[in-house]
Amino acid sequence: QVQLQESGPGLVKPSQTLSLTCTVSGGSITTNYYYWNWIRHPPGKGLEWMGAIAYSCSSYYSPFLKSRTSISRDTSKNRFTQQLGSVTPEDTVVCYCASSQRLITIGTITEYEYWGQGTQVNVST
Numbered sequence: 001q002v003q004l005q006e007s008g009p010g011l012v013k014p015s016q017t018l019s020l021t022c023t024v025s026g027g028s029i030t031t032n033y034y035y036w037n038w039i040r041h042p043p044g045k046g047l048e049w050m051g052a053i054a055y056s057c058s059s060y061y062s063p064f065l066k067s068r069t070s071i072s073r074d075t076s077k078n079r080f081t082q083q084l085g086s087v088t089p090e091d092t093v094v095c096y097c098a099s100s101q102r103l104i105t106i107g108t109i110t111e112y113e114y115w116g117q118g119t120q121v122n123v124s125t
Helices: none
Strands: 003-007 018-025 035-041 048-054 059-061 069-074 079-084 093-100 119-123
Touching (some): 003 093, 018 035, 018 093, 018 119, 048 093
Antiparallel strands (some): 018 079, 035 093, 048 059, 069 079, 093 119
């Protein structure tokens, strides 16, 4: 059973860079054809795909966030990390990491295979 666990600072100040890490157990982030995604759920809105890093280490980003986000991985620790720069209070959301067997940029919950529990991100002074 693959398990994903997000970790992050919880609270960041406006204009700072947010760093979130997803640690994967029960499976490898280098497994062929798997994508490792970051997804957020703004209050009162639907799921928003932020970006993904593939088994091949290629990375993909939402065009709305591309200018201020990056995703990297550490295969020795089987985890991947997203950095989101220049955060504003509008970036106050619950963020999830999730796996998929294809690149899904607009999808429903059930299209992603495994999910982390989510981590609350608060942007405030």
